Amino acid sequence: MTHLLFAEGKFLEVISVNFWQMIISILNLVILYFILKKFLFKPVKRTLEKRRQQVDDLYGSAETAKAEAESAKEEYTAKLDRADESARKIVSDATRRANERAEEIVDEAKSEADRLRRRADEEIAQEKKKALNEIKNDISDISVEIAEKVVGREIREEDHREMIDAFIRDLEDGDRV
Amino acid sequence: MKTEPTKTDARETDAPISRRDRFLTRLWLVLMLLPLVGGMLLNLVLTPPSEGITVTGAQIYFTLSLPFENLPAPIRDLPITESQVNSALVLLFLFFFCLFLTQGLRTRGKSARQVLAEFIVEKVEGFVSGTMGAGYDGFPPFVCAILMLSAFSSLLSLLGLYPPTSDINVVGGWAILVFFMITRYKLKAGFGSYVKGFLEPIPVLAPFNVLSEFSTPISMAFRHFGNVMSGGVIATLVYAGLAGLSTIVFGWLPGFLGEIPFFQIGLPAVLSVYFDLFSGCLQAFIFAMLTMLYISLAAPEKESA
Numbered sequence: 001m002t003h004l005l006f007a008e009g010k011f012l013e014v015i016s017v018n019f020w021q022m023i024i025s026i027l028n029l030v031i032l033y034f035i036l037k038k039f040l041f042k043p044v045k046r047t048l049e050k051r052r053q054q055v056d057d058l059y060g061s062a063e064t065a066k067a068e069a070e071s072a073k074e075e076y077t078a079k080l081d082r083a084d085e086s087a088r089k090i091v092s093d094a095t096r097r098a099n100e101r102a103e104e105i106v107d108e109a110k111s112e113a114d115r116l117r118r119r120a121d122e123e124i125a126q127e128k129k130k131a132l133n134e135i136k137n138d139i140s141d142i143s144v145e146i147a148e149k150v151v152g153r154e155i156r157e158e159d160h161r162e163m164i165d166a167f168i169r170d171l172e173d174g175d176r177v
Numbered sequence: 178m179k180t181e182p183t184k185t186d187a188r189e190t191d192a193p194i195s196r197r198d199r200f201l202t203r204l205w206l207v208l209m210l211l212p213l214v215g216g217m218l219l220n221l222v223l224t225p226p227s228e229g230i231t232v233t234g235a236q237i238y239f240t241l242s243l244p245f246e247n248l249p250a251p252i253r254d255l256p257i258t259e260s261q262v263n264s265a266l267v268l269l270f271l272f273f274f275c276l277f278l279t280q281g282l283r284t285r286g287k288s289a290r291q292v293l294a295e296f297i298v299e300k301v302e303g304f305v306s307g308t309m310g311a312g313y314d315g316f317p318p319f320v321c322a323i324l325m326l327s328a329f330s331s332l333l334s335l336l337g338l339y340p341p342t343s344d345i346n347v348v349g350g351w352a353i354l355v356f357f358m359i360t361r362y363k364l365k366a367g368f369g370s371y372v373k374g375f376l377e378p379i380p381v382l383a384p385f386n387v388l389s390e391f392s393t394p395i396s397m398a399f400r401h402f403g404n405v406m407s408g409g410v411i412a413t414l415v416y417a418g419l420a421g422l423s424t425i426v427f428g429w430l431p432g433f434l435g436e437i438p439f440f441q442i443g444l445p446a447v448l449s450v451y452f453d454l455f456s457g458c459l460q461a462f463i464f465a466m467l468t469m470l471y472i473s474l475a476a477p478e479k480e481s482a
Contacts, residue, residue: 012234012258014406018346020255025341025350028264032271032326037318039275043282044298047291051284 140164194288198281202290205277212266212273216338219262232410235259235344260344267329267341297321308466309473316469323351323465331405331457334412335449342460343406345398352394352401355468359393362475397467404460408452416445 012018143164144157223238235258243253278294287295301321305313327342334340341347363371375386423438 010237011231012237012256012344014232014234015345016234017251017349018254018256019252021258021260021344021346022350022353024261025264025347026354028268028347029322029326029351029354032268032322033319035268035272035275036321036325039272040279040294041298041318041321043279044294047282047284048295048298054284 136168140168194281202277202280205273205280209270209273209277212269213336216263216266216333217336220259220338232413235339235341238262258344259339260341260347263333263338264326264330264341264347266338267326267333271325271329304465305469308469313473316472320465320469323468324461327351327401327461327464328458331460332453334405334409334453334457340405340409340453340457342401342457343409345402348401348464349394349398351464352398355397355471356391356394358468359471359475362472365476393471397464401460401464404456408456412445412448412452415448416441419444 140161144160147160224236237256237258239257241255241257243255245253278290278297280290281288282291282294298317298321301324302317305317305320309316327348330341330347331343332340334343360371363374375383375390377386419440420438423440427434427437427439
């Protein structure tokens with residue numbers, strides 16, 4: 001098989017220096033430098049930077065969320081404290097009012113009892129008075145009857161009643177004196 | 178968070194991979210492998226059968242002549258050889274390799290390709306900052322370029338292609354570029370101190386200092402070139418030797434069986450692991466390392482005790 005196409009079938013010496021080949025080699029290296037810079041390092045570094053930024057952002061938002069949670073917790077604790085306090089206040093108010101009411105009720109009951117007793121006393125006094133009056137009448141009637149019997153004649157009741165009443169009044173006065 | 182809707186922008190979330198991404202990834206993969214396959218086909222078509230053991234340089238495909246008759250021949254003639262063609266193939270391969278790796282980068286839920294891309298970038302950046310110190314932000318892509326171009330050029334021999342790094346012109350060009358960079362960093366301190374640097378420690382040593390200055394690129398180039406080329410030479414010798422051994426041991430077998438070089442199966446693969454894989458990557462690493470060391474030593478103001 002012979003060499004094909006445009007190959008000359010010639011070889012370089014093992015060590016042969018050629019100016020243009022060195023220039024080409026330098027250019028190759030420079031080209032590869034730009035290729036790697038543009039197509040490998042730049043995108044990868046941008047991705048790494050972006051990832052770092054995202055992580056930073058995540059940390060930042062986590063911190064914010066934590067701070068928010070802390071403040072919310074404080075707020076709720078304060079609210080709970082306030083609720084406790086108001087509940088205590090409500091209970092104590094209710095207790096106080098209940099005590100007051102109880103005292104009121106007791107006072108009312110006492111005054112009612114007093115009132116009832118006073119009325120009872122008044123009634124008793126009236127009854128007594130009535131009874132005394134009746135007794136007085138009875139005594140005068142009986143005295144008149146006795147006197148009739150004693151005198152043996154009919155004494156005009158109207159004539160003597162005044163006299164007897166005066167007698168009884170005298171008696172009462174005498175009692176008093 | 179604000180995002181600029183650029184074309185190669187990183188995706189914000191771990192949304193499912195779009196069809197476009199998947200298509201492009203496959204396209205880059207195919208385009209990445211195409212230069213290698215094409216190179217192998219080209220090699221198959223263009224390489225004449227070798228007779229006996231020959232150690233040569235790169236094959237000359239054709240020679241361009243610049244239209245300047247009065248120029249001396251070495252400058253007028255531009256031979257296009259396997260080195261140039263294979264370097265171009267490596268460049269193409271690496272270009273599509275980069276596109277393949279960085280297609281559809283995302284900040285969350287990264288693919289294996291992205292892991293590799295980030296690994297390369299971060300390793301090279303750590304490598305550069307670890308060797309040169311801070312303040313060389315533009316260097317990682319350059320060091321990565323040296324590493325990749327050198328390593329993949331050497332690894333071409335795994336495919337049976339001529340490794341461009343075994344051409345002194347190729348590594349010589351890189352070394353010259355590095356030499357210019359070293360000199361530029363030395364000149365940053367001022368031309369006066371650059372010249373004064375040659376007179377130290379005593380002015381008598383100035384010629385030797387100049388020599389050592391120029392020996393830097395030469396030693397870098399020949400170290401790399403010599404390692405890769407000698408690997409190829411040894412592989413050729415071992416291959417030929419094994420063919421001869423096969424003929425001696427199995428020559429009595431009837432028919433074409435006697436012509437099969439049985440000993441060529443196996444051992445060359447083991448040698449290839451050393452000379453192509455290990456040595457190629459090692460030389461790439463050494464070249465990049467020396468580049469960084471020389472440049473960071475050349476920049477006096479960046480130096481810290």
